[in-house]
Amino acid sequence: MKKVLVFSPHPDDLDFGCSGTAAKWVKEGREVVYCILSGGCRGSHNLKVSERELRKIREEEQKKAAQVVGVKKVIFLREKDGEIENNKRLRKKIAQVIRGIRPEIVVSFDPSNRKFDNFYRSHRDHRFGAEAVFDAIYPDAGSEAFFPEIAKKYPPHQIKELWFFASDQPNVYVDISQTIDKKTEALKQHQSQIKDFETTRELVRGWAKEMGKKSKVKYAEGFRKIQF
Secondary structure (H helix, E strand, O other): OOOEEEEEOOOOHHHHHOHHHHHHHHHOOOOEEEEEEEOOOOOOOOOOOOHHHHHHHHHHHHHHHHHHHOOOEEEEEEEOOOOOOOOHHHHHHHHHHHHHHOOOEEEEEOOOOOOOOOOOOOOHHHHHHHHHHHHHHHHHHOOOOOOHHHOOOOOOOOOOEEEEEOOOOOOEEEEOOOOHHHHHHHHHOOOOOOOOHHHHHHHHHHHHHHHHHHHOOOOEEEEEEEEO
8 A cells, every 4th residue: 555644834734634635545554654844833822832832732732633543653843833944954854754754645735825815825834845845855855866965874765646735726636524523533633723623623624525516525635636
């Protein structure tokens, strides 16, 4: 079965974007690994909570959310919340994760969301983080010419498919009718971010229902998929 590596700018982003699909893939026997770029240490207006403390809270929430859908491994790169940059240092870290996990499929935020018509999709960490993942996949992760200093321990690896979540131009839909409850239960673990869970649950189910209409199923998640 294909191995899947999911990148997320912050804790909770991937649960909104693709956790229903992750749960389905795990159920089908695939190994799914999460990699979170930023610890979300500024994801609160309560400045009485330190960044270090909030990062710890949010990482624990993401681990619990992963457990809900059956994901056993979560990697945290701990970039600064709000300061993710598409630079060589981050691309090296991402390429090392890709080479280490060696997935057939990578899932990530869509870097083509450049309309600036939605605050969530256009968050700078979402934009620059998605670009860093894309650039780290090609050419960095698959070429010996890039980061040769880690090639002995982490030899180059070329993925086969890249799936973008939170895309405004999906071309593939995954039926999550059997895992929509796991998706919302995973989101429930992010209690530092979601104060009104019932409203969020209905909103998320509504989004999935709209996606489902496009593919003639009850609930779905949409992705923009590209292949090598």
